[in-house]
Amino acid sequence: MVSLNDAVSELPGVGPKRAQALKSLEIENVNDLLTYFPFRYEDLQAKDPAELTDQAKVTLKGTVAAAPVISRFGRRKTRLNFRLLLDEHTIIPVTFFNQPWLKDKLEVGNELAVYGRFDAKRQSLAGMKIIASADGGMGSIYPANKEVRQGTIQKLVESAYEAYEPVIVDLIPEPLREQYRLLHRRDMIHDMHFPTGDAAAQAARRTAKFEEFYLFETRLQIVKQQDHTLHGQAFKYDLTKLKAFIAALPYELTTAQKRVVNEICFDLKRPVHMNRLLQGDVGSGKTVVAAIAMYAAITAGAQAALMAPTEILAEQHANNLAKLFADFPVNVALLTGATKPAARKTLLPQIANGTVNLIVGTHALIQPEVTYHHLGLAVVDEQHRFGVNQRQALREKGQQPDVLAMTATPIPRTLAITAYGEMDVSVINELPAGRQPIKTSWIRSNQVDATLRQVKAELSSGSQAYVVTPLIEESEAVDMKNAEAIYARFKEEFEPTYKVGLLHGRMKNDEKNAVMDAFKANEFQVLVATTVIEVGVDVPNATVMLIYDADHFGLAQLHQLRGRVGRGKKASACILIADPKNELAVERMTTMTSTNDGFVLSQKDLELRGPGDILGKKQSGVPDFKVGDPVADLNILSAAQQAAKETVASPNWADKDANLALAAFLSTTAHQNTTMD
Numbered sequence: 001m002v003s004l005n006d007a008v009s010e011l012p013g014v015g016p017k018r019a020q021a022l023k024s025l026e027i028e029n030v031n032d033l034l035t036y037f038p039f040r041y042e043d044l045q046a047k048d049p050a051e052l053t054d055q056a057k058v059t060l061k062g063t064v065a066a067a068p069v070i071s072r073f074g075r076r077k078t079r080l081n082f083r084l085l086l087d088e089h090t091i092i093p094v095t096f097f098n099q100p101w102l103k104d105k106l107e108v109g110n111e112l113a114v115y116g117r118f119d120a121k122r123q124s125l126a127g128m129k130i131i132a133s134a135d136g137g138m139g140s141i142y143p144a145n146k147e148v149r150q151g152t153i154q155k156l157v158e159s160a161y162e163a164y165e166p167v168i169v170d171l172i173p174e175p176l177r178e179q180y181r182l183l184h185r186r187d188m189i190h191d192m193h194f195p196t197g198d199a200a201a202q203a204a205r206r207t208a209k210f211e212e213f214y215l216f217e218t219r220l221q222i223v224k225q226q227d228h229t230l231h232g233q234a235f236k237y238d239l240t241k242l243k244a245f246i247a248a249l250p251y252e253l254t255t256a257q258k259r260v261v262n263e264i265c266f267d268l269k270r271p272v273h274m275n276r277l278l279q280g281d282v283g284s285g286k287t288v289v290a291a292i293a294m295y296a297a298i299t300a301g302a303q304a305a306l307m308a309p310t311e312i313l314a315e316q317h318a319n320n321l322a323k324l325f326a327d328f329p330v331n332v333a334l335l336t337g338a339t340k341p342a343a344r345k346t347l348l349p350q351i352a353n354g355t356v357n358l359i360v361g362t363h364a365l366i367q368p369e370v371t372y373h374h375l376g377l378a379v380v381d382e383q384h385r386f387g388v389n390q391r392q393a394l395r396e397k398g399q400q401p402d403v404l405a406m407t408a409t410p411i412p413r414t415l416a417i418t419a420y421g422e423m424d425v426s427v428i429n430e431l432p433a434g435r436q437p438i439k440t441s442w443i444r445s446n447q448v449d450a451t452l453r454q455v456k457a458e459l460s461s462g463s464q465a466y467v468v469t470p471l472i473e474e475s476e477a478v479d480m481k482n483a484e485a486i487y488a489r490f491k492e493e494f495e496p497t498y499k500v501g502l503l504h505g506r507m508k509n510d511e512k513n514a515v516m517d518a519f520k521a522n523e524f525q526v527l528v529a530t531t532v533i534e535v536g537v538d539v540p541n542a543t544v545m546l547i548y549d550a551d552h553f554g555l556a557q558l559h560q561l562r563g564r565v566g567r568g569k570k571a572s573a574c575i576l577i578a579d580p581k582n583e584l585a586v587e588r589m590t591t592m593t594s595t596n597d598g599f600v601l602s603q604k605d606l607e608l609r610g611p612g613d614i615l616g617k618k619q620s621g622v623p624d625f626k627v628g629d630p631v632a633d634l635n636i637l638s639a640a641q642q643a644a645k646e647t648v649a650s651p652n653w654a655d656k657d658a659n660l661a662l663a664a665f666l667s668t669t670a671h672q673n674t675t676m677d
């Protein structure tokens, strides 16, 4: 019996070579082919020339009135002219370039339709193709490539639809299909490829999008359920010890921090696998929440790991955690790419035998050589810097540790539903008491001098300042030169009253750390830096930030940078220096000065740039949907997610009649889409 899972090589006219070529379009089986949808349609409906507008692409129907004449020009170029009689009164000259072979189809008296571009002034048509059956309709245009041509796809889709139409069944369960007023799958596929008009094509597209999102979301929901039911470790943590640790903190936790600590601890205690995303704006105090969670796992006899995106940040975390745990039985160790071989050699066995129970590091933590004694909890900081693969690798260390991913980039709905759809979410929606909002202003580069006076005033009250240097995407070397030039300028301007330090990406890690430590110790008051300081750097005494060429940065990045100030009790300022060259850049600057809300900013960023740009194409975790656009079609996406939740929520859902086709389809296509790399 035929099935949509049949390889395309089962189709007539598809040999091994063509099958290989189709693979380049990600078409491997019949279902792939039938859901390889046109991206636009040509209107092939025959038109009356009286209604035509200049340069419109149209189909004209008529009879060949005079035999074609071929003329040559240039090297090997040809022009084929003939006259098409539309009705008794109208004759239109038609020209085809470089298709001399068409001559054979153009005998006088032949009836045909010609698709082409209409020239109103000359009342002529530049022919593009000849349509034999003159009944018009809509011509489907597919994304094609060098190996597989447009015409090939059209023919294959036609023959596949004809042969497989009887086995196309509805995947979306009947009640949902009715609730969301969707087409039957068979009709949807038909009308996507062979619509009778615009309305039919649009209705089909809506169903196609819904189906695509629905299948994806159903898979996510299944993964999420499995996470919740499979092999989780139940941590019997020591509540008394945990309370003692919290009581010893130099501050009281905010209400929001307490709430998320409870959510996390509840997950730790349950015998289910935790896969939780901790969202909180910059400065909301995620680190201490992570520390409490890690301590809980440790009091239950497990190890905890914290993975940070940069060595600087890893080192800072290690230092902070060592301080936090100074009076508690926790052995903190740091493992990064910069760890010296000798140190590494002592450390690895200690990780393997459990002497070290809190390991902080970069992606060095997930190298195969690193084995853990009993990794219970893995925390990923600023997780948007990591690919899904790296998160996955950490998860696969040891016995499926619970995972807590932290992000300061609030997740717009689109991403929450796609890239993070399989995770539970905790939100810290409150800043520690006493924080003053950061005042952000935007100046032109010719106003810098006045600003420097403002910076000096801040410094004279004992504060410190960051100066962020321009971002040159192409070259770290140029970044460094910029940083050095600005460093020289600030030295001249501020020293000897205030000392100026420099930090850039080309420095060795030891040097970077020495600079950070010195700045933290207030050994110098102005730090000129490239974006290496973007993530996580914590110096509460710094209250001013100057950002050069701010229009070169994205909103999310500016917000991260700005989050380096406003960490103490003093009021802070962020000054954007920018001479934006276009509307979008102006909009970014005014958005920055008008809100401190990371959520508003990331939504705006998503609208302005799209998900791939925000998180990095490969890393966004947003799959490449074929018809749906997860940003533009957010409403359909949300509805599909809701529908998928309903489907999977009922016990034994896969055995219900209405869901049989869906379950069968998902089980035979398990490899698709949710493998997010």
Ligand code: ADP
Pocket (backbone or CB within 6 Å): 251, 252, 253, 254, 257, 280, 281, 282, 283, 284, 285, 286, 287, 288, 408, 432, 433, 536, 538, 540, 567
């Ligand atoms: P982020 O969420 O950006 O990672 P951090 O964890 O670095 O924020 O915390 C920012 C600063 O706030 C740190 O200096 C931290 O010690 C401090 N902090 C965290 N929680 C509180 C709290 N409840 N009250 C006061 N300060 C806090």
Ligand code: MG
Pocket (backbone or CB within 6 Å): 286, 287, 381, 536
């Ligand atoms: Mg942080």
